[in-house]
Amino acid sequence: MQELSCVPDFRKRKEYAIGELLMGGLGMFLFRQDSRNEINNKRREAGFSKSFERCFGTRLAHGDSIADVLCRLNPDSLEEVKMNLMAGLFEQKFLRKHRLLDKYYPLAVDATGVVSFDHRHCPQCLTRTSKNGQTTYFHYVLEAKLVTSDGLCLSLASEWIENPNGEFEKQDCERKAFARLAAKLKKHYPRLPVCILADGLYPYEGAFDICQGNGWKYIFVLKDNTLKSVQEDLVLPRRRSPKKSCYHVKGGLRIASQYRFENGLAYKKRKVNWIECVEARTRDMPRERRPAKEKDTETHCFGYLTNLEVEGGNVIALAAGGRLRWKIENEGFNTQKRGGYELEHKFCRTSLNGLKNYYTLLQIAHALNQFVERSGVVREQLKTHSKETVKNIWRMLVAYMIFACEQEHFSSRNGNGIPPAPA
Ligand SMILES: [Zn+2]
Structure with missing residues (x-):
């Protein structure tokens, strides 16, 4: 919350503080609400809003107010917040046990589609025209995610693959975006010992040079x-x-x-x-x-x-490291698309800034939720009930948010937590 409050505020009229609005946007993903409409419905439940305020110390704003600020906020500000949070994790050192050969943090790099339209959505859309002449307009993002063998998948930096605003000869592509992503990674995590894991698109001169440099x-x-x-x-x-x-x-x-x-x-x-x-x-x-x-x-x-020296003693670990790359697709993109985060949902149809800011909030929420999923309470619940799923636990959590305050309201009236009998 503190980090979100530090995002520079550009507005003149302010009903909510900027941190409150961003926390509301983050909340939508934290509670796995799959659209702005869903979180607005929860907001109408007095209990949910009250619990939200108690949990995060901020009011829960209406989805339209949140969308309005996300459409106008420079996406670099939120990306910066995400990268600062991640840099903090490395300082706390508990990710050290996941290093490859006890030295290098495994960073998977890969691109994924975020939204596509049958009409031009903004000047920077990538385009593809099929054989029958139909053009699709879409946005892709290139991700660098820390991946671990036990399934953690945390976004360290994101770079949008998009055309420049103005005239251009060739469309942007994953390799060009990788050069920009690498510069961003180096700037924000300058001393982090890194091993980049990537698919068959990456063995080329430019990527070898970037890694060596x-x-x-x-x-x-x-x-x-x-x-x-x-x-x-x-x-x-x-x-x-x-x-x-x-x-x-x-x-x-x-x-x-x-x-x-x-x-x-x-x-x-x-x-x-x-x-x-x-x-x-x-x-x-x-x-x-x-x-x-x-x-x-x-x-x-x-x-x-690889540029790591291979020997009989480390070849198995290195091949296993190479295969961690899959985690960015399964634990990363698939979970964000189908695990209750709705990565491909058009949270914002008109503004590119809005699209990018919702995406970054999703990345932060997914990272936080992964730590909650690894906490004792959730693990215990999953262990005790063999058919229990993380998705269902979140459903119960939302229900708890709605009814917890009401329960307390009754408790304070008759002291036993049971609603009074109808007259
Ligand atoms: Zn566009």
Whole structure:
């Protein structure tokens, strides 16, 4: 709340303080209300507004007043608040246990679609025209999220992929946005030891340069059809390089993994290191009980390029680090789209500022909720009731917010918490 109150106020008429309005916007996502209408409905319940005020020390403003301020607020101010909150987490050091090789914070970088329209929404929309001549207008954002093996996924910085306001030759794209995102990350987390995890779009000269220039480590997915010269050099190592095997059972599957690696492959002026993991997965049950169509064993191959020195002792940890990249899609984008945050909902149809500010509030709320979900009370509830879900716990929380004050009202009248009997 304190951080939200520090956002510069640009308004002349003020019924609510800026911190109150921003807290209201944040509240919509904290309580997983999937639209402005939903939070307005809750606001009409006297109990909810009262509990909100008691919880956060601020009044809950009407959704329209909140939207009005979010449409006019410079999105950089809220992004700054988010980055300051995240920088604070690193200072408290409890994220240290999630570092790769006890040294590097794993940062997944990837883009996702936020909204799309069948008409031009603003001058900066990206556009795509299909074969039948229909044009779609949309907004994408590039995210750098801290990802951990136990499922934390926290937005450290966001960069919008959008066209400039004015004339341009080529549309903006993920690679161009990555250069801007990297500059932002370096500025706000200058000494953070980072390992960038990214998909098959990232093994290219520019990304290697950016990581090297910032002193960052990287693990990028290597697809079969990228970086021809590296692929040619891999013919021999694929057959002869050191091999390490491991075997484990997970989610009803028996998984046998074989790792190969090679350091110092030449790519233009630089050297890159290569890791490959071939996984054979077999359902952990006798053949006769498995579905008839199911293959005995399914094989999957994952290739990575990295600037971390690979050796027998760390190859398994590095390949696991590379695969953490998936968390940005599952725990990150999917949860924000389908886990009650409605990332793709058009919270603001007319203003680009509004769209970006709602997005940033969603990122902050999702981060805070992840810590609440990891708290003792919620964990205990999930452990005790096997069919309980986080979504349902939040539904109960909202119900509690509505009725808690009423309950106290009755308690103070007849002292036993039971509503008085009808006359
Ligand atoms: Zn637009």
